[in-house]
Amino acid sequence: MRAHVDQRQAQVRALVRARGSVRVTDLALELGISPVTLRRDIEAMAARGEIHRMHGVISRVERPHPPTGATRGGPAGAPERPATQGGEGLVVGMVVPTTEYYYADVVRGARAAVEARGARLTVGLTRYLPGEDRTQADRLLSTGANGLLLTPNWDTGSPGPGEGAWTAELPVPTVLVERWAPPGHPAAALDRVGSDHAHGAARAVRHLVDSGHRRIALACQETPTTARLRAGYEAAVDALGLEPAPPWPQLAGDPPSVADRFARALDYLCEAVTTGGVTAALIHSDTDAIMLIPRLQARGVRVPEDLAVITYDDEVAGLADVPLTAVAPAKREVGARAAELLLDRLASGAAKAGAGPGARAGAGATEEPPRQHLELLPRLTIRP
Template identity: 80%
Template sequence: MRPHVNQRQARVLELVRARGSVRVADLARELGISPVTLRRDIEAMAARGEIQRVHGAISRVEQGRPPGAPRPVPAAAGGRGGGAGGGAGLVVGMVVPTTEYYYADVVRGAREAVEARGARLTVGLTRYLPGEDRTQADRLLSTGAHGLLLTPNWEAGSPGPGEGAWTAELPVPTVLVERWAPPGHPAAALDRVSSDHAHGAARAVQHLVGLGHRRIALASRTTPTTARLRAGYEAAVAALGLEPAPPWPPTGPGPVSDADLFARALEYLYGAVTTGGVTAALIHSDTDAIMLIPRLQARGVRVPEDLAVITYDDEVAGMADVPLSAVAPAKHEVGARAANLLLDRLTGGDPLPDTPRQHLDLLPRLTIRS
């Protein structure tokens, strides 16, 4: 049975006075209570002036400091001397699926922003393995991360029912990166920085309409980006009064190999052009487009005469034999903005519950290549 709240808070105060300072995560484990419960205790005790809170930890109140007086920022935070906004001595943990392809620029942007403020970035990789995001987050916290930049393994880019609630219970400030939580989900209250993929898809559709196309397809295998792309694509089709393209074929039950998914995309586009009246397509991603186009041409579909193509991601679109127009999410800026937002939280102290969180959506750019 858990101790009564007064007994629990008394025990917290006893441990803090004995040790000087203690990490919130370590204290929650020692007391056998959830980080959320401990945070409520900490908020009440800090409001009474019994302890002070800094960067995922709590410490005793110095002798002679009156309750409610401003809390000093420890040397580890760098005050305002560690670059723009401080940060010297802080460790930022970043959990991402990979440091390749799309996330190479995201991680690079975060690293540059962190180092510019005198802090250090440590990275945990998940390779999209189930449950690995939580394992990596715990590992980074155990090695001293003061805050987390987190890209959970949510297949649709946002958590399914009952998924991902743990992200809202982490004992340090956390910023979601390129992930979204629906209203009402616990993670929806976290800070978030992401690309507005829906806007990017709609921007591509608008450009193709400006070229005279009235039936435009979206070809995208299932990725964490797909749901947002499809939402923007469908909204633009409706808003512009376009003729609907043939529906994307259902995947069906059971796992499907990459080869099968690629073949499905090829058959969909070929049929959409030859019998479905489609004259343009947004293809996600660049690599799929570069592989699909010669196969379509081998079947007699001319690009761009029969099918105008815009790709999504813009990683390698400019290196195709005929450079492709592409929508480019601001990946580097997403990483930098997320890191600076987290460092602002850390250098300002552990924010109070009523401090507004931020959801930043950065608009992708459309690059036209002839």
Template identity: 80%
Template sequence: MRRHVNQRQAQVLELVRARGTVRVADLARELGISPVTLRRDIEAMAARGEIRRMHGGISRVDPGRAPAPSAAAVEGGGAGAGLVVGMVVPTTEYHYADVVRGAREAVEARGARLTVGLTRYLPGEDRTQADRLLSTGAHGLLLTPNWEAGSPGPGESAWTAELPVPTVLVERWAPPGHPAASLDRVASDHAHGAARAVQHLVELGHRRIALASRATPTTARLRAGYEAAVSALGLEPAPPWPPAGPGPLSDADVFARTLDYLCEAVTAGGVTAALVHSDTDAIMLIPRLQARGVRVPEDLAVVTYDDEVAGMADVPLSAVAPAKHEVGARAAALLLDRLSAAAPETAPRQHLDLLPRLTIRS
């Protein structure tokens, strides 16, 4: 009997060393043994430091690397001590600079370490980076997948819910029914931010307000909040955008189309205010609007979304600022709490939306 146990555990060790990480359920099916039997083997092997236990799976122990601490050990040495958090983001610039900074500070404050993978919005790169971080020892993941609309399409990215470690979505939303909807999530409530901007402009007396936003993962949520506020406040709808035409547009084409739309919306459509995403677009648009006879703010009041550089415009712009730093910090804290729990897989999942802040500048 003991020889069979040794052979089985040797087979487990061989597979996990070859693959890096393996889900327990998949491994039990492949070996033709019960999950209960496999878990006993895993407990014994983890105690000997041969493998690392993770949420729903196991991974190899790299040479010279100590095995992952148990929950009890983590609690005894400070929650998060010795843990490695992997973070996959499109970039560490602009919006995500503060998100990553918030996550790093929260992780280091708990005695853990943050490692980052960048995707540059390349198709499929988010999964590649997630696998790489897992293979190098990440105990959990903060994940911002490359979802163009901020949420996955039908049948897209189900793999995010099948990762062998606890995972928190950051600045992404999965609709009810999608596998990723069961993951923890921390995100900016961009719909609320857009609605707050519309509300502010209404308080200033505007009744026809436009939204100008290039296509980003934030746009769908901005439009949802904008349209909801226009309806709830009984506003007159802004003129519709003209058809974009066939084929993708260059950045220059998008900018020119936005400029044409706003000029026409003001001069012929009765629009007197606009929410513009982002600050940089607004700062570039304003002098071009004025060159075409549209005065800002006399003819068109502008509120921007992001508040990266709105305060540095020659006429400082009021802006809505997502709580980017806090999003990163809350996501990291949520992940570390789950990793440090005695039974992380049984704790209730959380969807946390943080409200953006409106900064009014004269």
């Protein structure tokens, strides 16, 4: 019995060493053991200092690097990593609109990746207030942040004319998270990591077409995600030769209230089904869909008989009375990849500084790696 426990824990140590961090639920599935059994192993291993445990994620313990000239060593089979690849002592600042709903997992992913490298994450919140993103970035820098993960308050996900140039002028390495800048904009030269929302919308349309639908609507409120969702939706409708749905109503004047926007979505979907021939819809977000469905049914539109629904975000879609098929951006992975990219950038800068002022290309100097624009593909979760 003890041999089985030791073997299982050795597998856990090896996987955590190789990957840096891993979710407990994913690891239990991979090893084919119950989460209860795995948690007992994790408690024992954490108590011995073999792994770190935090909020459903376990990560490897980073060993301090020995002084220059000292012999490096460790447990047999433990990977060696140059000091410049670690994050010991570094502080990563992260500016996000909120730590609730969508961004909760983004922050969790960033935190797990940062702590796995021995660094520390500090967070500033903007609540989408105008100008607050810059205020929070400056605050984090003043308290010692070595680099920034930044989600600016850009209404459409990208900056408008004359907006956001300050993000490219920050004195530390900066990675945009779930934001993008058009070619030619100063912020376009920054590293960035985000979800490919256009692909997610197109994936939903393809699934509905495969289920026999030919006229599919998109119902979504104006958020930083909307422009990309609409682009993917329209591209898929065109590529698949679908019949266009009635256009989403455009409102003039002052921005409507939340109640007005919700009423507009309800009216649009009812009319799209009863007179527009629509039989399916992609709705952003889950909460809107869960609120809309009973109101649609009260007005004679049956779901899914008259209107098949896919939601976008997959935060609470599985908790609906009838669990809803949903597109799920890889939120946790976005946060983790952004943090890893920033830490690699900081490590590159440290290595470059360590090369000395006389270093030159071809003579041992460390060249700055190219900037990266990473887009992670959302997943489609099909529910009966």
